[in-house]
Amino acid sequence: MSNLLKSYSSYMEACTDCGVCTEVCPFYKITGNEFYGGRAKLKAAYSLYKGEELSEEEIKTLLLCTRCDQCNQMCPAQIPISEIVAAARGRLKELGKVPGKYLVIAKNIMEASSPMAAPPQDRLTCLPEEFKPPRKAKYLYVPGCIASFRARNAVKAAAELFMKLGLDFTVLGEKESCCGLFLADIGMIEEAAKLAEANTKLFEETGAEYVITECPSCYDMFKRVYPKLYREPNYKVLHVVELLHQLLKEGMLHFKDGGGEEIIVYKDPCPLVRRHGITEQPREILRAIPGVKLVEYKENRGDAVCCGAPAGVKPLFPDLAAKLAEYLVNEAVELKASCIAVACTFCLYHIVGSLKERLPIPVKTISQIVLEHLG
Ligand code: SF4
Ligand code: SF4
Known part of the structure; x- marks a missing residue:
């Protein structure tokens, strides 16, 4: 037992x-x-x-x-x-x-560094061509597996945004490995602990002061779970919305004048709101954009409804997972939103991929939206 x-x-x-x-x-x-x-x-x-x-x-x-x-x-x-x-x-x-699919995903993470066993070099090809990652930088941007292999435009937009803002950042490229969330989700704690040790050491070797995550689950793993499984790191962990919020407060985000009203609804990602209480920073960023009117799901912040994809649900029960994606999109349409803003690339990948051509409005990360409106 x-x-x-x-x-x-x-x-x-x-x-x-x-x-x-x-x-x-x-x-x-x-x-x-x-x-x-x-x-x-x-x-x-x-x-x-x-x-x-x-x-x-x-x-x-x-x-x-x-x-x-x-x-x-x-x-x-x-x-x-x-x-x-x-x-x-x-x-x-x-x-x-447990189903065979579970075992394949876990094996892929442990032996091929990502749940989908994608070619590691693909982690670099989603970045802007002109970006040459420096060996050392203040910020280490870790997009995560879903973003690097399934929501690649979001990674490109974030990197373009960082470049435009003159941020001193680098990436691990093909050395980046899965955070191990799925292993923790299915109770493979010893295996998750091995990744916690390897990733903590890898991040520390870069000498970066901050690790920036695109994915809220990577954020939760690096910030809350790794210290329990291994030890406290010598870098700080920030989600990309925390970094952008910090830059907003420092007056670094200069937006173009608004060209008419754009109604945006923000979908809170579960790990950010329920494990870290991050609710207002993304909303403040969106409200700071001229012309943007922010509307709210009836279940928002701590009550936000999950997109239905994580922890192996999407591969095992795609129809039920898709129903939740549809639930969120239908409410966004009822709210007359012209865009769903997300701070999670798994939400992005799942909602877009589940509805495909039936998706009536775009889904974008906060970085993508900020990049579009930057002056
Ligand atoms: S919410 Fe109520 S039913 Fe559910 S675990 Fe807690 S005590 Fe039990
Ligand atoms: S999916 Fe249901 S049971 Fe699982 S954590 Fe969310 S509310 Fe709880």
């Missing part, structure tokens, strides 16, 4: 069955099926802990969780449901009950 799942036994026993975690779960919201909500996942994990045989539906509900933390935040008994889900997945792996 995995010690990790066992270590949560008192939490699992503290559940009062109130059901709050079901109502807030994005998969309950889009299906109305209580069995996809937080409580059912906790019950399945508890059965697993007690050594009971799980039904296919119980295994499914444990796999159908993006670890968005909406349930953890609302649980009156403060039960860390998403952590328990990860531990239960670790136990399912011990029992040989």
